[in-house]
Amino acid sequence: MKKKCALALILGLLTVLTACQAGNSTGNDGIDVISREQGSGTRTAFEELLEINNDKTQLMTSNVGIKDGNGLVATYIARNNSAIGYVSFATLETNKASVHGLSIDGVEASPENVINGTYGISRPFVAIYQEENLSEVDRAFIEFLGSVQGLSALEGAETIVDYTDAPQFDVSKYENLRGNMVLGGSTSTERAVKEAAGVFKAMFPQVTYSYSATGSGSGIQNAQNGTYTIGFSSRSMTDSELENGLKETTICKDGIVFIVNNDNPIKNISSQQIRDIYLGVIKSWDEL
Amino acid sequence: MTVNRKRVWMEKIFHAIFFMAASFAVVSVGAIIVLIFSRGLRPFFPGNIYGTYNFFDFVTGLNWRPAFGEFGVGYMIINSLLATLGAILLGVPISLLTAVFIAEVAPKPLAKLMQPAIELLAAIPSVLYGVFGFAIIAPAVKSISPHPTGDSLLAVILVLTIMVLPTIVSVVVTSIRAVPQNYKEGSLALGASKIQTIFKVILPAAKSGILTGVVLGVGRAIGETMAVILVAGNPEGGIPTTIFDRVRLLTTNIVLEQGYAAELQAQMLFSTAVVLFFFIMIINIILSKIQKKAGDM
Amino acid sequence: MINRRIKDNLATFLIWLSAGIATSILVAVVTFIFSNGWSLISVDFLRNNYEPTVRFVNIETSDRFQRPDGLDNRLIFSENLGVALEQTEAGYVVTYLDNNSPLRTAIDLEESLFPVKEGHFIEEVNGVTINHQTPETEVLEVLNAEATALIKIRELGGGVFPMMVSTLLLVFVTLIVSAPLGILAAIYMVEYAKPGRFVKLVRFATEILSGIPSVVYGLFGMLMFVQLLKLGMSILSGALTMSILLLPIMMRTTEEALKTVPMSYREASYGLGANKIQTIYKVVLPSAMPGIMVGIILSTGRIVGESAALIFTVGTFASLPVNLATGNLSILETGATLTLRAFIEVKEFGNIEMASAIGIVILVIVFSLNMISRLIVKKLSH
Numbered sequence: 001m002k003k004k005c006a007l008a009l010i011l012g013l014l015t016v017l018t019a020c021q022a023g024n025s026t027g028n029d030g031i032d033v034i035s036r037e038q039g040s041g042t043r044t045a046f047e048e049l050l051e052i053n054n055d056k057t058q059l060m061t062s063n064v065g066i067k068d069g070n071g072l073v074a075t076y077i078a079r080n081n082s083a084i085g086y087v088s089f090a091t092l093e094t095n096k097a098s099v100h101g102l103s104i105d106g107v108e109a110s111p112e113n114v115i116n117g118t119y120g121i122s123r124p125f126v127a128i129y130q131e132e133n134l135s136e137v138d139r140a141f142i143e144f145l146g147s148v149q150g151l152s153a154l155e156g157a158e159t160i161v162d163y164t165d166a167p168q169f170d171v172s173k174y175e176n177l178r179g180n181m182v183l184g185g186s187t188s189t190e191r192a193v194k195e196a197a198g199v200f201k202a203m204f205p206q207v208t209y210s211y212s213a214t215g216s217g218s219g220i221q222n223a224q225n226g227t228y229t230i231g232f233s234s235r236s237m238t239d240s241e242l243e244n245g246l247k248e249t250t251i252c253k254d255g256i257v258f259i260v261n262n263d264n265p266i267k268n269i270s271s272q273q274i275r276d277i278y279l280g281v282i283k284s285w286d287e288l
Numbered sequence: 289m290t291v292n293r294k295r296v297w298m299e300k301i302f303h304a305i306f307f308m309a310a311s312f313a314v315v316s317v318g319a320i321i322v323l324i325f326s327r328g329l330r331p332f333f334p335g336n337i338y339g340t341y342n343f344f345d346f347v348t349g350l351n352w353r354p355a356f357g358e359f360g361v362g363y364m365i366i367n368s369l370l371a372t373l374g375a376i377l378l379g380v381p382i383s384l385l386t387a388v389f390i391a392e393v394a395p396k397p398l399a400k401l402m403q404p405a406i407e408l409l410a411a412i413p414s415v416l417y418g419v420f421g422f423a424i425i426a427p428a429v430k431s432i433s434p435h436p437t438g439d440s441l442l443a444v445i446l447v448l449t450i451m452v453l454p455t456i457v458s459v460v461v462t463s464i465r466a467v468p469q470n471y472k473e474g475s476l477a478l479g480a481s482k483i484q485t486i487f488k489v490i491l492p493a494a495k496s497g498i499l500t501g502v503v504l505g506v507g508r509a510i511g512e513t514m515a516v517i518l519v520a521g522n523p524e525g526g527i528p529t530t531i532f533d534r535v536r537l538l539t540t541n542i543v544l545e546q547g548y549a550a551e552l553q554a555q556m557l558f559s560t561a562v563v564l565f566f567f568i569m570i571i572n573i574i575l576s577k578i579q580k581k582a583g584d585m
Numbered sequence: 586m587i588n589r590r591i592k593d594n595l596a597t598f599l600i601w602l603s604a605g606i607a608t609s610i611l612v613a614v615v616t617f618i619f620s621n622g623w624s625l626i627s628v629d630f631l632r633n634n635y636e637p638t639v640r641f642v643n644i645e646t647s648d649r650f651q652r653p654d655g656l657d658n659r660l661i662f663s664e665n666l667g668v669a670l671e672q673t674e675a676g677y678v679v680t681y682l683d684n685n686s687p688l689r690t691a692i693d694l695e696e697s698l699f700p701v702k703e704g705h706f707i708e709e710v711n712g713v714t715i716n717h718q719t720p721e722t723e724v725l726e727v728l729n730a731e732a733t734a735l736i737k738i739r740e741l742g743g744g745v746f747p748m749m750v751s752t753l754l755l756v757f758v759t760l761i762v763s764a765p766l767g768i769l770a771a772i773y774m775v776e777y778a779k780p781g782r783f784v785k786l787v788r789f790a791t792e793i794l795s796g797i798p799s800v801v802y803g804l805f806g807m808l809m810f811v812q813l814l815k816l817g818m819s820i821l822s823g824a825l826t827m828s829i830l831l832l833p834i835m836m837r838t839t840e841e842a843l844k845t846v847p848m849s850y851r852e853a854s855y856g857l858g859a860n861k862i863q864t865i866y867k868v869v870l871p872s873a874m875p876g877i878m879v880g881i882i883l884s885t886g887r888i889v890g891e892s893a894a895l896i897f898t899v900g901t902f903a904s905l906p907v908n909l910a911t912g913n914l915s916i917l918e919t920g921a922t923l924t925l926r927a928f929i930e931v932k933e934f935g936n937i938e939m940a941s942a943i944g945i946v947i948l949v950i951v952f953s954l955n956m957i958s959r960l961i962v963k964k965l966s967h
Binding site: 029030031032037038039047053059060062063064065066067068072079080082083221 | 351353354355356423427430435436437438439517518521522523524525526534536543544545553554
């Protein structure tokens with residue numbers, strides 16, 4: 001009995017342990033291409049700006065790994081040194097220890113370069129709402145987002161803000177403000193919006209809010225059907241979405257940066273090379 | 289006399305309550321079917337506001353490119369099938385034998401320890417299995433894979449197998465324990481060895497319970513989303529030619545694309561759900577036919 | 586003869602091997618969760634809110650405080666407020682507070698007490714922003730400037746208290762709906778139903794229900810409860826969705842439990858003059874209780890672990906589901922459960938440690954529930 005017990009446990013353990021050989025090998029030298037899911041605002045911006053999937057001649061290769069979530073892309077790449085993917089600036093900041101961003105055509109992916117226009121891969125964070133659905137609290141919040149204090153809060157969440165012509169927020173305008181804001185939408189905007197809402201709530205302790213990170217597309221849709229009083233998206237609305245009478249306000253900008261594992265020596269890449277990687281033309285790292 | 293009439297009324301009321309409770313299952317299924325199907329089937333009929341799509345193309349299509357109006361779930365159907373099959377092939381034998389171990393072979397104190405342990409495994413949320421798969425299983429697969437990634441059919445199968453184990457084991461252990469003692473005693477008395485008794489008497493007697501367990505396990509495997517979304521790879525097309533290829537399942541498709549739930553694509557999500565529905569129904573019908581056969585034997 | 590022995594031994598070997606594999610996997614998974622999450626576990630972890638709290642507080646002071654001896658040189662000390670701060674990458678954090686410091690009795694804008702504690706960050710004083718780049722001299726200047734101050738305090742969240750409450754609330758409501766429903770339905774199927782079309786229909790329906798993946802339940806719940814019934818993303822929507830999801834499990838396990846009650850029990854009861862209801866209530870049900878408890882345990886585990894069905898029905902925001910008007914817990918409010926939050930942690934932040942820490946809390950809850958129901962079963966079968 002005892003012998004069998006030991007034998008079986010050993011064999012069982014061996015089986016599991018062999019499986020647990022967490023190797024970080026590069027397999028072959030192939031490029032592990034990572035993209036976001038269709039509904040992601042980040043992906044839409046990426047496709048538009050790099051002209052991929054625009055028409056049937058520029059199809060993204062179907063052999064791409066899809067990860068839903070900025071953080072997930074970063075965590076995956078942190079553990080896979082043959083991978084390349086794209087994330088928002090804020091995510092790169094958080095994961096600096098294990099991944100680094102690539103500069104494109106020699107231009108570094110930084111907020112300054114987005115502001116001065118040399119780094120073109122950026123997208124707006126927008127707030128979307130139906131005018132009729134807004135309560136006083138919502139209106140105050142939207143005004144807050146455009147004010148110096150609001151922008152400062154957003155900036156604290158690693159976004160790119162534009163302070164020109166931003167007014168000071170006048171707290172006394174809204175005495176005894178109370179109510180609940182049902183916010184939601186993009187996972188990319190989650191941190192920034194929560195940061196701003198936190199400060200807003202500190203000013204008006206009777207205000208509460210919730211933010212459901214269900215995706216840009218669902219943020220727009222739920223703003224329309226009223227499930228969210230204000231929806232947030234990491235891309236502008238399409239023409240057909242605009243037809244539904246929704247209002248859109250840009251609250252800040254965010255850049256998209258391509259990242260690779262820190263073990264990957266590559267630091268700069270040309271925009272054509274990026275396109276070729278995602279189109280499946282370039283398949284392995286030594287082709288770069 | 290009044291006592292009797294009151295009793296009769298009580299009986300009738302309770303009978304009605306029980307009946308209504310039982311009908312609730314039917315009512316729910318009806319509601320689910322109506323809501324999901326009405327949205328999911330619309331794109332395939334003319335007159336849909338967002339455009340009509342060919343059902344055959346939908347079911348056999350090997351690419352999912354909503355940007356070009358191309359919605360093919362064919363490859364996902366194949367992937368889901370392969371993943372579930374793999375999990376069952378791997379999971380059922382291990383579960384069965386483990387259940388036999390707990391119920392018959394293990395020394396009493398060990399069995400007493402293992403049963404709550406297995407039940408605890410069943411309680412671990414799928415997400416954590418997913419994280420485990422992401423952190424441990426995928427890298428392990430990567431080290432033996434010809435591709436530069438661990439996201440693969442194999443990783444999905446392994447995660448599903450782990451998840452299906454406790455479900456099947458619990459149910460089978462209960463069924464084995466429910467087999468009347470005299471079956472076992474009779475067999476042993478006739479000179480059969482313990483192993484023979486287990487495989488030729490007890491297991492067949494517990495057949496209905498075992499199949500119930502398998503059905504539950506299959507259900508869990510087909511429907512698993514969260515645990516596998518992190519290791520599947522979720523490509524936008526293609527059928528796996530090896531177990532190391534990336535796969536997208538019907539279930540993960542729904543969760544992934546929920547973010548852009550508008551217009552035709554939103555309807556397509558429900559259509560995916562409808563296909564998933566039929567897929568499961570067909571498998572259930574096959575399984576229940578097998579159960580019937582087993583019951584008759 | 587030898588053939589049989591070889592077969593027997595092989596079979597025994599395979600049995601032990603399978604059990605070994607199954608056990609090793611359990612050990613591997615649990616070890617993984619504990620080793621990754623343990624570092625985050627603390628009393629604060631369990632008590633704190635998840636989201637960071639930002640508050641503006643007013644303080645008045647007239648005292649002068651002495652810098653305590655032995656205070657680390659790196660820390661700056663404000664004589665005005667009796668507080669020592671450390672300059673970190675994330676900003677200036679409170680590391681020491683004198684017992685009489687006015688910060689301990691700070692009042693927020695709502696006139697309620699918000700005591701400042703160690704670990705809190707000071708981000709703004711009288712309109713002057715303080716971040717990690719602000720030089721220490723400037724910070725001290727601002728802190729020591731006036732006798733009254735409006736200070737912006739940030740309390741880092743990272744605690745799971747709201748999620749725990751949401752989870753328990755969800756379990757409670759779901760069980761209240763699904764357990765009676767499942768048990769009553771099972772009683773009908775076992776004790777009353779005559780073989781025929783209706784029984785076949787119910788069985789068929791249950792089969793279908795148990796085969797529907799949780800994602801589809803999530804979609805259905807979103808349509809039916811969140812949108813059509815206008816319950817919004819709430820605990821209630823999630824609970825109703827889960828009840829339907831769990832119906833087949835509750836029914837099936839209760840049926841199996843009822844079936845194991847020998848017919849002789851029922852016959853004896855009738856023989857003694859009891860009617861059907863009494864028999865069921867006093868004889869059959871108690872005898873089937875252990876099996877029913879198994880069903881409830883399995884269901885609880887399922888609820889705690891569910892994520893796909895709840896993402897679209899409960900929502901992912903980590904907060905206490907509190908009704909604004911009454912300040913009480915309400916099932917009509919949203920509040921992410923432990924599992925949902927763990928998923929978002931991995932998905933959006935890649936934070937395996939946090940997800941594992943939440944996992945530890947989940948395992949402890951479930952394990953305790955398990956133990957409790959086992960004790961109940963033991964007591965009942967005596």
